Amino acid sequence: MSEPIGTGGLVDTETALQREVDVLSQRFPQLEREELERYVQDTYAELEQDAQVRAHLVAVPRARVTEKLRERGVTIHVRSEEDQPDTAKSQ
DSSP states (O other): OOSOTTSTTOOOHHHHHHHHHHHHHHHOTTSOHHHHHHHHHHHHHHHHHHOSOOTTGGGHHHHHHHHHHHHTTOOOOOOOTTTSOOHHHHO
């Protein structure tokens, strides 16, 4: 058993956090990716300090960052029908 207990088998935390940044980039396209990366990394570091179990820890920063940005008044981009792929034409 070479993994730390409580990681839930997650080996590449950085890749998982980048996926969280990808999702946040879609929700907040008006913000620079680097800013979102900082928010995610800082939030993850804060959470990691007190975490007893780390299995799903990488999923928590997304909600926390979203909350922080909404408190700052940043609007969430909601996908419209124009943003959706046109599947009717491809069928």
